[in-house]
Amino acid sequence: MRLRWSVVVVTAVAAVGVRAQMPTTTSVPAAGGPIVITALGHASVQIEQGAKVVIVDPVSAQTDLSRAKRADLILVTDIHPDHFDPAAVARYLKHNFRAELVSSEQVVEQVAEALNDEVILRNRVHAVVGSSPESSASLTVGGIGLHIRRISHGSGRHAEIQNLAQVVTLGGWKILHIGDSDAGEAEFKRLDFKKEKLDVAFIPFWYLTDDKGVTLVKRYVRPRIVVAMHIPPGELEQRTAEIRARFPDAVIFTQPFETKTFQ
Ligand SMILES: [Zn+2]
Secondary structure, three states: OOOOOOOOOOOOOOOHHHHHOOOHHHOOOOOOOOEEEEEEEOOEEEEEEOOEEEEEOOOOOOOOHHHOOOOOEEEOOOOOOOOOOHHHHHHHHHHOOOOEEEEEHHHHHHHHHHHOOHHHHHHHEEEEEOOOOOOEEEEEEOOEEEEEEEOOOOOHHHOOOOOEEEEEEEOOEEEEEOOOOOOOHHHHHHHOHHHHOOOEEEEEHHHOOOHHHHHHHHHHHOOOEEEEEOOOHHHHHHHHHHHHHHOOOOEEOOOOOOEEEEO
């Protein structure tokens, strides 16, 4: 958990101009209908296509989750409270019998306690990444593709935190979320996200406000659309200017519950 986590509710907004600047050779039409992305606040995002809804990092303290959809797939990037709300995740699983959780062993351990339901736990909760820093998983849940790997949350007390880099494949689109990543060049080089040919990447602002971080994103992530996340509300103006200077086309969240449709 970064010290400067926010409670602002923010939204993915990609201007038409952003699409216009994408190389047409990499344009991927979303098979099965448009993809709608709504930033729920802080690092939380809702990704929808048709009836399918994926929610990353739902946290009641960050947003009004009653305004979010019923998630079919819940992803949680790490156990820190700005990304993980065990009670909220348990509610999603109890209120939608189709909902599944895919996350780390650390997250699932806490969800199991909050859930207290062996049947749901056995059938719809999946711990796919564990204590090895290089553990990874590829799976499909309800027609949604997932490629999940650990990405460093930093050293010291954060070294053991199972923070996840999650690539969601939906309608042919590849969408990356890297949570609280603190990875440096060697790790980005190993993970080599650009191989995934990403359409959208949710990147914490600290990579986008620093020249070294920008180099990592451009060299090893290379998404068509960069979406900045995790910006503290009090720093929005300053961070926006810093990001704009380095990534003029980045999508920066500003308004609660706005949505953007990609098609
Ligand atoms: Zn964290």
